[in-house]
Amino acid sequence: MSRTRFRLPAFRALCAALAFAAAPAPAGEPPLVPRPAHITPEPGEWTIPATLRVQFAPDDPDETAAAHWLHYLARQLCGRELMLAPTARGDIRLRRHAAETGDETEAYRLNVVAGPVDGGLRLEAGHRAGLLHAAGSAAQLLCWPGRDALPAMRIADAPQFRWRGAMLDSARHMQSVDYIKRFLDAMALHKLNVLHWHLTDDQAWRIDIRRYPRLTEVGAWRVPAGAGERDIDPATGQPRRYGGFYTQDHVREVVAHAAARGIEVVPEIEMPGHASAAIAAYPELAALAGGVERVPADWGIYDNAFTLEDHGFVFLRNVLDEVIELFPSPWVHVGGDEVSAVQWQASERGRALLAQLPGDDPMRLQTWFTQRIARYLDSRGKRLVGWDEILAPGLPQRAVVMSWRGIEGAVEAARQGHDTILSPWPTLYFDNQQRNAVDEPPGRLRVIALRDVYGFDPLPADIAPAQRHHVLGMQANLWAEHIRTEPRVSHMGFPRLAAVAEVAWTAAARRDYSSFLHRLAGFWPHYGAVGIAAADSAFAVEAALAQAGEGRLRVSLASQEAIGAIHYTLDGGTPGAGSPRYDAPLELAAGGVLKAVRVVDGRAIGAVRETALDPAALRLRHSRELARCGEGIDLALEDDYPPQGERAVFAFDIQHPCWIWKQADLRAPIKLHAYVGQVPFNFQIGAARDAIGFPKPRYQGGELLVFEAACDGEPLARLPLGSAHDNDGVTRLAPASLPQRGAPVDLCFRFAQSRLEPLWAIDRVVLVSP
Ligand code: ACM
Numbered sequence: 152m153s154r155t156r157f158r159l160p161a162f163r164a165l166c167a168a169l170a171f172a173a174a175p176a177p178a179g180e181p182p183l184v185p186r187p188a189h190i191t192p193e194p195g196e197w198t199i200p201a202t203l204r205v206q207f208a209p210d211d212p213d214e215t216a217a218a219h220w221l222h223y224l225a226r227q228l229c230g231r232e233l234m235l236a237p238t239a240r241g242d243i244r245l246r247r248h249a250a251e252t253g254d255e256t257e258a259y260r261l262n263v264v265a266g267p268v269d270g271g272l273r274l275e276a277g278h279r280a281g282l283l284h285a286a287g288s289a290a291q292l293l294c295w296p297g298r299d300a301l302p303a304m305r306i307a308d309a310p311q312f313r314w315r316g317a318m319l320d321s322a323r324h325m326q327s328v329d330y331i332k333r334f335l336d337a338m339a340l341h342k343l344n345v346l347h348w349h350l351t352d353d354q355a356w357r358i359d360i361r362r363y364p365r366l367t368e369v370g371a372w373r374v375p376a377g378a379g380e381r382d383i384d385p386a387t388g389q390p391r392r393y394g395g396f397y398t399q400d401h402v403r404e405v406v407a408h409a410a411a412r413g414i415e416v417v418p419e420i421e422m423p424g425h426a427s428a429a430i431a432a433y434p435e436l437a438a439l440a441g442g443v444e445r446v447p448a449d450w451g452i453y454d455n456a457f458t459l460e461d462h463g464f465v466f467l468r469n470v471l472d473e474v475i476e477l478f479p480s481p482w483v484h485v486g487g488d489e490v491s492a493v494q495w496q497a498s499e500r501g502r503a504l505l506a507q508l509p510g511d512d513p514m515r516l517q518t519w520f521t522q523r524i525a526r527y528l529d530s531r532g533k534r535l536v537g538w539d540e541i542l543a544p545g546l547p548q549r550a551v552v553m554s555w556r557g558i559e560g561a562v563e564a565a566r567q568g569h570d571t572i573l574s575p576w577p578t579l580y581f582d583n584q585q586r587n588a589v590d591e592p593p594g595r596l597r598v599i600a601l602r603d604v605y606g607f608d609p610l611p612a613d614i615a616p617a618q619r620h621h622v623l624g625m626q627a628n629l630w631a632e633h634i635r636t637e638p639r640v641s642h643m644g645f646p647r648l649a650a651v652a653e654v655a656w657t658a659a660a661r662r663d664y665s666s667f668l669h670r671l672a673g674f675w676p677h678y679g680a681v682g683i684a685a686a687d688s689a690f691a692v693e694a695a696l697a698q699a700g701e702g703r704l705r706v707s708l709a710s711q712e713a714i715g716a717i718h719y720t721l722d723g724g725t726p727g728a729g730s731p732r733y734d735a736p737l738e739l740a741a742g743g744v745l746k747a748v749r750v751v752d753g754r755a756i757g758a759v760r761e762t763a764l765d766p767a768a769l770r771l772r773h774s775r776e777l778a779r780c781g782e783g784i785d786l787a788l789e790d791d792y793p794p795q796g797e798r799a800v801f802a803f804d805i806q807h808p809c810w811i812w813k814q815a816d817l818r819a820p821i822k823l824h825a826y827v828g829q830v831p832f833n834f835q836i837g838a839a840r841d842a843i844g845f846p847k848p849r850y851q852g853g854e855l856l857v858f859e860a861a862c863d864g865e866p867l868a869r870l871p872l873g874s875a876h877d878n879d880g881v882t883r884l885a886p887a888s889l890p891q892r893g894a895p896v897d898l899c900f901r902f903a904q905s906r907l908e909p910l911w912a913i914d915r916v917v918l919v920s921p
Contacts, residue, residue: 179302181292182673184341184649185310185656186666193303195265197272199293204234206241213279214245216411217286220339221245224290227336228680231293242271243289250277257344257413258309259285263292265303283413284308284342291340296676296754312609314572314624315655316345317648318419319640320631322352322428323450325394328401330637332408333682337645339412340677341652346409347484347626349419350397353427353453354446357396358418360473363433363466370428371396373446377791377831377909378879391794394446402477410479417536418478421486422467423457423520430455436463438494438501450632451835454491459500459516468527475531482551483528488538490517518545525550542569551623555580562613565621574626578607579651581643582630584787586688586711589773590760592639593800596775596785600711601689604650605664627651635789638684645678645685646671668714672751687757692717692747694762696769699738704764707736708747715751728753741766770918772812774802777913780862780899781807784836788912790828792879799828799881801912806836806843808902809862810913814895817918822886824917825855825870825900829879829909840907848903852876853911855884855902859892862899869903872911881914889918 180190205221207214218235221243225231233243259276272292274285288308292301317338319326326334335346350358356370372394374380384391397405409416423438430436430443437443438456447453457463474483492513495501501516508515517540525535525547535541536551539560546552551570554560564571577583583599584591609625627648634640653667668689678685689712699705708717717733720726721743728750739745745762748755762768779785783806790798803810834840848854852873856866868887875882889898902911 180666180670181295181301181304182670183288183291184667184670184674185653186661186663186670187288187306187308188658188661189305189307191305191307193263193265193305195303196300197263197265197270197303198267198300199298200242202234203231203243203293204236204239204241205243205245206239207235207237207245208247209237211247213282214247216279217245217274217282220283220412221286221290224287224340225293228290228677229294243274244271245274245282245286247282248275248277255309256280257284257313257342258307259288261285261288261292261306261308263301263304280344280413281309283339287339287342287412291674291677294677294680296673310342310656311658312622312624312655314345314626315343315652316347316417316572316574316624316626317343317644317651318347318349318574318626318628318630320349320352320629320634321357321397322349322355323631324635325355325357325396326637326640328397328404330640331405334640334644335405335409335412335414336681337641337678337683337685338648339414340674340681341649342413342656343648343652344414345624345626346414346416347419347628348405348416349421351419351421351428352425353455354448354450355394356428356432358402358420358474359396359398360470361399362469362473365432366429366470367396369432370446373428373448375791375794376448376833379448379791379794381879382794399473399477406478415480415482416478417480417482417484418474419484419486420470420474422524423517424453424455424488424490425486426457427453427455429457433466436466438498442494449833449835452489452491452837453835454493456490456492456494457520459495459498459504459520464523464527467524471524471527471531475533481532481534482536483533484536484553485521485524485528486538487517487521487541488555490514490540492516514540514543515545517541518543521550522547536572539564542567553626555628558611558613561622562611565614565618568618568621570621570623572623572626573609574628578603579625579627580630581627581647582633585643585647585686586691587775587802588688588691588693589775590691591688591775591787592642593633593635593787593789594643595633596779596787596802599647601647601650602664602711604647605654605662605667607650607654608659609654610659625651625655633786633789641678641683642686645683646689647686649674665714668712669752672714672754672756675754675756690749690751690757692719692749692757692760694745694747694760696762696764696766698766698769702741703738704741704766705736705738706745706762706764708733710749715749715756717747718750718755719745719747721745726759727755739764770816771915772917773915774810774913775800777802777810777812777900777916779804779807780809780811783807783839784834788830790880791830799914801828801830801914803912805832805834805910806839808843808910808912810900811862812898812900812916815898815918816895817889817892818894819920820891821889821918822921823857823868823870823889824886824919825884826881826914826916827855827872827875827884827902828881828912828914829875830912832907832910843907845905846901846903848905850903853902853904855900855911855913857887857889858899858901859896860899862901867898872902872904886919888921
């Protein structure tokens with residue numbers, strides 16, 4: 152594979168004058184995401200016939216692969232059955248042309264030829280990846296919603312970057328092979344070409360290594376924290392374990408499925424930190440004896456690290472040998488993030504090495520470790536990729552730096568002549584939620600909306616033009632601590648990965664957010680067709696209610712993105728393009744339900760949202776609707792209970808658990824009803840844990856305190872937790888009266904508790920007139 156960024160070849164430069172410029176999608180622009188480099192409209196159109204034959208060279212494995220991918224997609228996306236007729240004259244003709252340069256692996260051309268006689272699709276590329284991309288684009292044209300005929304056009308396309316990735320964390324929570332295949336299908340539709348598969352971490356080792364069976368017998372299983380520890384499996388009499396692993400056959404299946412779609416799977420085997428699961432399986436791998444009794448269920452950063460003794464490297468080399476056999480990719484990701492030197496410094500081997508190695512920083516042990524692993528990978532013809540902590544004097548030149556702590560790692564790596572991939576927190580961390588709303592799944596509370604991802608600059612000015620060839624591309628990361636289920640992976644991943652795809656594929660001059668949104672709306676049905684429930688967060692209609700006189704409500708509707716229009720109903724019917732259009736806030740009588748949806752280019756996008764026109768809603772706040780008091784680790788954290796079934800989600804900063812209801816209305820006599828939950832404090836955050844403080848409780852078992860304005864002084868009310876201690880789920884506390892106030896006031900909520908465990912959280916609070 153080429154390591155350099157794609158260069159514009161001459162044939163596409165010729166088309167440039169005619170191509171659509173960076174502008175909103177003109178009517179008739181195909182809903183392809185990413186936007187192709189060049190689309191040249193031609194006169195006429197091609198009516199898509201009911202029967203379609205695909206012509207290709209059956210002795211060319213790459214043309215054959217592309218024909219099969221096209222066949223699969225046309226059926227999947229819109230139920231078109233294509234006839235694979237290699238030698239007959241085809242309506243769709245695949246052809247490999249002589250490659251123009253070695254950089255052209257992903258370039259392709261796709262012509263829609265007008266006419267009833269020789270009309271059809273002509274697909275050409277020099278390499279397998281380009282043929283597959285051509286097939287993907289062709290299927291999307293054949294399945295362009297609402298089109299029976301295609302406008303004639305010439306597409307000449309190629310990516311800006313060679314690494315357009317998504318990282319899937321299958322360690323913290325695991326996904327089935329079937330699901331990963333669907334995820335790959337959706338990636339491929341967007342021409343994303345790298346699945347970085349995070350297979351090992353503290354909380355699990357998920358890949359079968361034949362030589363070390365305990366890695367999966369022991370390392371693939373953990374007892375979930377909190378209520379999970381009390382969830383006894385009747386078959387064993389022991390707490391039910393969470394886990395599983397991928398057999399080598401599973402891995403081959405995933406790799407083959409990806410390859411058939413032009414996606415490379417890059418395995419990540421974490422070292423030398425994030426190694427607790429492996430150490431639980433083989434204690435002799437520990438830097439310091441006695442560290443890990445069982446696979447841990449806390450999130451965060453552990454001190455556990457692999458030993459620096461030779462037997463540790465023998466183990467890692469043996470593991471890598473099996474990994475290399477399974478993954479044909481030229482890259483192997485070895486983690487390298489968040490390593491603690493504490494255990495190394497306490498170990499005999501670590502101290503001996505520190506005495507030999509020049510310098511003062513104990514992290515030079517990590518560099519020494521990385522050098523050994525990089526040399527081994529080199530000897531096996533592979534390149535090491537690592538998180539940006541590996542960037543330190545002595546890092547082998549061929550090592551690739553994945554910049555996650557911002558983009559500084561990439562800037563410095565490129566300056567030092569290393570290839571690099573941009574994958575920075577927070578914009579490309581897709582465990583961040585995309586909208587703060589009660590109907591969003593758990594995650595981190597920082598909002599990274601679709602628009603934020605689209606606005607990411609993969610070629611920041613800080614990287615000098617002469618060093619930009621070191622930027623291989625970019626990648627978004629789906630860390631799965633708080634993404635427990637497959638539908639949630641889809642939700643957090645798509646369509647934000649569509650934005651990643653376009654930013655990484657399409658040159659800045661051709662990117663246009665409004666065009667992207669329109670094309671995405673046209674693309675939208677494809678997600679469902681490949682089994683991916685994409686998030687409609689950018690288009691979700693939210694209703695804000697306000698009192699508008701006795702028995703009347705003022706209703707304002709909005710969504711993050713304002714393309715198209717909002718349509719609504721008040722009669723219980725499903726809203727669509729034919730329903731009343733929302734143009735300005737509505738004044739409505741209380742009672743009944745408003746249903747609303749956003750309509751783009753004549754089609755509804757996203758789910759219909761329902762709002763009860765009930766004044767009581769003005770006096771209810773879920774934790775996500777309350778402000779927080781500090782800025783620490785802000786999470787929409789899922790309850791640990793019940794082990795099976797729906798769980799509550801609590802929004803809070805686990806370092807400063809404190810909530811504010813801004814401008815609460817206490818002008819009439821009011822009782823406060825509070826619904827609270829408890830979660831285990833399963834976070835390894837080092838000394839920060841000791842800094843978490845709570846007011847002293849007055850009641851045994853603690854209480855919820857309600858303050859006016861700031862969260863200190865004498866509280867307005869204390870709501871004892873009492874029997875809530877006996878309920879792992881959400882408990883309604885005995886209500887408390889609040890004093891009347893002449894004007895709205897801020898209410899602040901904190902728990903008085905004598906210990907950190909369990910951590911109490913507000914689910915919702917309600918002000919009720921007695
Ligand atoms: C990372 O997020 N620790 C790479």
